[in-house]
Amino acid sequence: MRDQALIKKFADILGVESVFTQESDLLTYSYDAAGLPGQAPWLALRPQTLEHLGRAVKVCHEEGLPLTVRGAGTNLSGGAIPRPDGVVLLTSALKRIIEINQADMYAVVEPGVVTAQLFAATLAHGLFYPPDPGSQAVSTLGGNVAENSGGLRGLKYGVTRDYVMGLSFFDSEGNLVHTGARTVKCVTGYNLAGLMVGSEGTLGVFGRIILKLIPPPAAAKAMVAVYERMQDASETVAAIIAARILPATLEFMDNFTIRTVEDYSRAGLPREAAALLLIEVDGHPAQVEEEAARVQEICRQHGARVQMAQDAAQRDKIWEARRAAIPALARLKPSIWLEDATVPRSQIPAMIAALTEIAAKCQLTIGTFGHAGDGNLHPTIVYDKRDPDQRQRVAAAVEAIFERALTLGGTLSGEHGLGLTKVRFLADEVGPATIAWSRRLKAALDPKGILNPGKAIGG
Amino acid sequence: MASPRRLAALLAELEDQLITCMRCGFCQAVCPLYGQTGREADVARGKLALLDGLAQEMLRDAAGVQERLQRCLLCGACAAHCPSGVKVLDIFLKARALLTGYLGLSPLQKLVFRGLLSRPARFNRLLALASPWQAILARPADELLGTSCSRLVSPFGPRHFRCLAPEPLHRQTPELHTAPGASGLRVGFFVGCLIDKLYPAVGQAALKVLAHHGVGVELPALQACCGIPALSAGESLTFHRLLAHNLARFRPERFDYLLTACATCAATIRRMWPLMGRDLTAAQQAQVRALAAKTRDVSQFLVETGLVAGGLAAADGGRPLTYHDPCHLHNSLDVTSQPRQVLAASPGWRLKEMAAPDSCCGMGGSFSLHHYELSAAMGRRKLANIKASGCQTVATSCPACMLHISDMLSQAGERVAVRHVLEIYAEGLD
Ligand SMILES: Cc1cc2nc3c(=O)[nH]c(=O)nc-3n(C[C@H](O)[C@H](O)[C@H](O)COP(=O)(O)OP(=O)(O)OC[C@H]3O[C@@H](n4cnc5c(N)ncnc54)[C@H](O)[C@@H]3O)c2cc1C
Ligand code: SF4
Ligand code: SF4
Numbered sequence: 001m002r003d004q005a006l007i008k009k010f011a012d013i014l015g016v017e018s019v020f021t022q023e024s025d026l027l028t029y030s031y032d033a034a035g036l037p038g039q040a041p042w043l044a045l046r047p048q049t050l051e052h053l054g055r056a057v058k059v060c061h062e063e064g065l066p067l068t069v070r071g072a073g074t075n076l077s078g079g080a081i082p083r084p085d086g087v088v089l090l091t092s093a094l095k096r097i098i099e100i101n102q103a104d105m106y107a108v109v110e111p112g113v114v115t116a117q118l119f120a121a122t123l124a125h126g127l128f129y130p131p132d133p134g135s136q137a138v139s140t141l142g143g144n145v146a147e148n149s150g151g152l153r154g155l156k157y158g159v160t161r162d163y164v165m166g167l168s169f170f171d172s173e174g175n176l177v178h179t180g181a182r183t184v185k186c187v188t189g190y191n192l193a194g195l196m197v198g199s200e201g202t203l204g205v206f207g208r209i210i211l212k213l214i215p216p217p218a219a220a221k222a223m224v225a226v227y228e229r230m231q232d233a234s235e236t237v238a239a240i241i242a243a244r245i246l247p248a249t250l251e252f253m254d255n256f257t258i259r260t261v262e263d264y265s266r267a268g269l270p271r272e273a274a275a276l277l278l279i280e281v282d283g284h285p286a287q288v289e290e291e292a293a294r295v296q297e298i299c300r301q302h303g304a305r306v307q308m309a310q311d312a313a314q315r316d317k318i319w320e321a322r323r324a325a326i327p328a329l330a331r332l333k334p335s336i337w338l339e340d341a342t343v344p345r346s347q348i349p350a351m352i353a354a355l356t357e358i359a360a361k362c363q364l365t366i367g368t369f370g371h372a373g374d375g376n377l378h379p380t381i382v383y384d385k386r387d388p389d390q391r392q393r394v395a396a397a398v399e400a401i402f403e404r405a406l407t408l409g410g411t412l413s414g415e416h417g418l419g420l421t422k423v424r425f426l427a428d429e430v431g432p433a434t435i436a437w438s439r440r441l442k443a444a445l446d447p448k449g450i451l452n453p454g455k456a457i458g459g
Numbered sequence: 460m461a462s463p464r465r466l467a468a469l470l471a472e473l474e475d476q477l478i479t480c481m482r483c484g485f486c487q488a489v490c491p492l493y494g495q496t497g498r499e500a501d502v503a504r505g506k507l508a509l510l511d512g513l514a515q516e517m518l519r520d521a522a523g524v525q526e527r528l529q530r531c532l533l534c535g536a537c538a539a540h541c542p543s544g545v546k547v548l549d550i551f552l553k554a555r556a557l558l559t560g561y562l563g564l565s566p567l568q569k570l571v572f573r574g575l576l577s578r579p580a581r582f583n584r585l586l587a588l589a590s591p592w593q594a595i596l597a598r599p600a601d602e603l604l605g606t607s608c609s610r611l612v613s614p615f616g617p618r619h620f621r622c623l624a625p626e627p628l629h630r631q632t633p634e635l636h637t638a639p640g641a642s643g644l645r646v647g648f649f650v651g652c653l654i655d656k657l658y659p660a661v662g663q664a665a666l667k668v669l670a671h672h673g674v675g676v677e678l679p680a681l682q683a684c685c686g687i688p689a690l691s692a693g694e695s696l697t698f699h700r701l702l703a704h705n706l707a708r709f710r711p712e713r714f715d716y717l718l719t720a721c722a723t724c725a726a727t728i729r730r731m732w733p734l735m736g737r738d739l740t741a742a743q744q745a746q747v748r749a750l751a752a753k754t755r756d757v758s759q760f761l762v763e764t765g766l767v768a769g770g771l772a773a774a775d776g777g778r779p780l781t782y783h784d785p786c787h788l789h790n791s792l793d794v795t796s797q798p799r800q801v802l803a804a805s806p807g808w809r810l811k812e813m814a815a816p817d818s819c820c821g822m823g824g825s826f827s828l829h830h831y832e833l834s835a836a837m838g839r840r841k842l843a844n845i846k847a848s849g850c851q852t853v854a855t856s857c858p859a860c861m862l863h864i865s866d867m868l869s870q871a872g873e874r875v876a877v878r879h880v881l882e883i884y885a886e887g888l889d
Contacts, residue, residue, distance in 0.1 A: 022520070022523055023518050023519070023520045023523060024500065024509055024512075024518060024523035024524050024527055025498070025499075025527075027508060027509060027512045027517065027518050028498075028499035028500045028504075028505035028508055028509065029499060030508070031482055031508060032482070032484075033481070033482050033483050033484055034482075035481060035482060038508075046497065046498075072484050073482075073484050073499070074483065074484045090497065092497030092498075093497055095497075112497075114488075116488075135483070135484070137485060137488040138484050138485055138487045138488045326483075326542055327542035327544070330481055330542055330543040330544070331543065331544050334475075334478040334479055335478070335481065336481055385478070386478060
C-alpha cells in the first residue's frame, strides 16, 4: 500500500513517464561497467528538471529511501549499483549546457551532460576542457565529478578536480547547497566542492556544475618510442620529467597489450617490443618543436627507436593504437577486469614485475597499459566470469595487486573510485582513524544514510 | 508449455554471445533511440542485460522484454562501435525469433505474415487491387516528393506516405535474362518489396545503369521479400518460407554477383540469411552462403569492378546534392565511400556533405510503424541537417530511408527532392 502511494507521489511530482516501476526497466538499472552481479532497484526516476531532481531527493529523505544517482553507468567499481529497496535517480534528461562564458572562461552544465559533448562545445567556442576519461564519449560530467575522473591528459592538465570551480548540490534532505563561484578566486565559506569531488554520490546529488575552461594548445606533436627493455621505458619517463618537460600525454603499453592490439588492428606495432611509450607534447608551436626534439633525444638515449608523427593522420594512428587497447583485450576472452592501481611513477618497473609474477601465480592473463606519466596503470585481466574458479583467481589477483601497489607507496585507485569493489581494502591504505572520521562526516551530513549507502567508505 | 524455465533453456544458446557484452555502456554514444529517450532499456546494453536476465531466470516478464527488444531500429550502430565486438544484431534477431516462438504471434501478425507476405503471388494481387483505391483515400501532399496524406482518419496517422506505384516493377519488367556485354559480367538482381511496389523507377534506373555498363542481368520472375520484416518480428516460419522461395529462384552459379539497390535487402541477404538458415538442408545452406558472398549494393559493385572509376573528386560546379548514409550500408556492410564515388561520377552534380550523414533517419522498418513518434523525432533531426546543407536534393541508397525522409520533408513542407543514388547516376548516362 505504502508502495503504491509512494509511486503515485513520485508520479505526481515528476510525471508518470518519468517513473519506472516495471521489472524489465528496473533490471536495466541494476549494473554498471564493473562487471559485478547486479541488483535491481525498487524504483527508477528520470527527473526532467533540476528542480524535480531536488524534489525527488526530498521525498526519498522523507520516506527514508536509499538513493543512487546514475549518469551513464560506466563506473568501474560498482558505485552505480543501487540497493534493492532503493531508488535510482537518472540524470539522462538533465543534459543542458547552460552557459559557456568566453570572457571568463568557464562553463555551467547540468549533471547529465556528456563529457565529450562539453569538450566539443567548448572547442567550438575556442576553449578547452581537458579531462578526457577513456569513457568520455558516454560518461556524464556528474559522474566525472563524483568519481574525480582522470584521463590521458592528467599528467599535464590534471583531473576533474582541477576544473571544478563551483557546484550546486542537493543535500540528503533535498536542500540546495551552493559552493564555489564563477571566479578564479573564491574563499567564501568552506571549500565544499573539494569535499564533494570524488564523493561517489555519498554526500550529495550534483545539480549545476561550474567548470573551468582554458585556451586550447595551439600545436601538438606525437611520437611512439619502442623499447626492448621495460626498465628503459620507465627510466625514460623519469628522465623526461627530470628535464622539466610535461608531455600532455605519456602512455605506456606492455608487450602483451602490444601483441594483442597488433593482432586486432594490424596497425604495424612492433610485436617483439617489451614496451611502448606513446607521447604527445602540446602548447605553443615553437615550444612544441623544441620539446618534441628533446623528448625524442631522451628516448633515444634510453635505447628506444622513435617514430615521430609527421602529420595529423600519423598522429591519429598513434592514438588509435592506444584506444584499441581495451577493445583488443576485451575480445580475447568473454570478460575483462580493468584495474587502476596507481604507484609513484618511479615504481612502475617494480609494479610491472609484480604484475607478471601475479599473473603467473594466479594463472591469469594480464595485459597492462596506462598512464605512465602519472603512474596510473591499467592491469587488465581477461577471463571468463561464468567460471567460479576463474572468478576466484581474479579476486586473488586483484587483492595481490592492491597489496603490491600499497607496498610500493601507491594507492588503490587512481581514477575509478572505490565503489563497492574496493572498500574492503580501504583500511589497508588509510587506516582506521580516517575511515572513522569519514563515517562521522557522512553520518552528520546524511543521518538517515540514504545517499548511495555502502559506497566509497563502506558502512 | 510456456514456462520461464523453458524460455531460459531456449535462450541458453545465446549465452556465449551474451557474455561478450562487458556492460561498458559505449553503445549509448551511438544509439539513435537512446539519444531520444535516455532509457537504458532502449540501448543495446540494456536489451542484452534483459536477455541475460531471462536466460538466468532473474526476471519473469518475457512479454516486457519482448516489447523492449522490439523497440529498436536494428540500425546496427551499437554493433559497429562496440569495443567488445558484440554481435548485437545477430543476438537481437535470434532472440526475437525465440521470444516470438515462445509467446506466439498476434492474430494480425499471423494474417499479415503467414497469409500475405509469405505468399508473394497473393501479396502482389492484393496490392494490385489496392493501388487504384489509393487515389480516393489519399490526396497528394507533395508532387515533388510523391507523397500523400490520408483524406479520412486513417491508421497512418499524420504520416505523409508514398502511394503504391501504379505499375510495380514486376509488371513493368516481370523478368529479365540478358547476356554479359562489354564488362563480361553477369549479375543476379534482387528487387526487394519497396523498390518493386513503391519505387519501381529506382529498379529501372539500376537496370539502365547495368545495361549501360554492359553487365548481363538475371532477374527471376516472382521474387519474394528478403524476409527482414518477418525476421524483425521474430516470425521464423514466414522467414523460412520466403527464403526457400527465393532460393528456388536465385542460383548462385548463374551470376558473378547478386545485386540489390536496397540497403536493407543487401544487409539482410549478406548478414542475416547465413545466420538464420540453420534449419535448412546442407545444400540450401551452401547456397545461402554462396549468395551472401556474392551480394553487393549496386554502387559497391560498380566501384569494386572498376566500372565506375574510383575517386571522390567531382568536377567543379554542378548542382549541390547531399548524401544520407543508410544504416544498413554504413553500419552493417561498411559501404560508405562507394555511393559517394558513384555520385562524383554523375555529371552536373556536386556532393556537399550534411552534418552527421551517417546518423539514422529513424525509419528502422517496422519500428516506424509501431513507434512513429520516436521515429519522426529522429527524422526531424535528419531533416534539420538536410536543410542546413542548403541542398535541394538528397540522395541515398535505400528505399526505406527514401520513404521516411520524404515523409519528414513533406510534413515540414520542405521542397527538397529525395532520390536514389542510382537515379542520379542513370540520368547522367543519357
Ligand atoms: C571502458 C571504460 C574506460 C574508462 N576510462 C576511464 C578513464 O580513463 N578515467 C577515469 O577516470 N574513468 C574511466 N572510466 C570509469 C568511468 O567512466 C568514470 O568513473 C566516469 O566518470 C563515470 O561517469 P558516469 O556518468 O558513467 O557515472 P556513473 O557510472 O553513472 O556513476 C558513477 C558514480 O557517480 C555517482 N553520480 C553520478 N552522477 C551523480 C550526480 N549528479 N550527483 C552525485 N553523484 C553522482 C553515481 O552514484 C556513482 O556512484 C572508464 C570506464 C569504462 C567502462
Ligand atoms: S558497447 Fe558493446 S560491450 Fe559495451 S555495453 Fe554496448 S554492447 Fe555491451
Ligand atoms: S540497433 Fe540501433 S536502435 Fe537498436 S540498440 Fe543498436 S544502436 Fe540502438
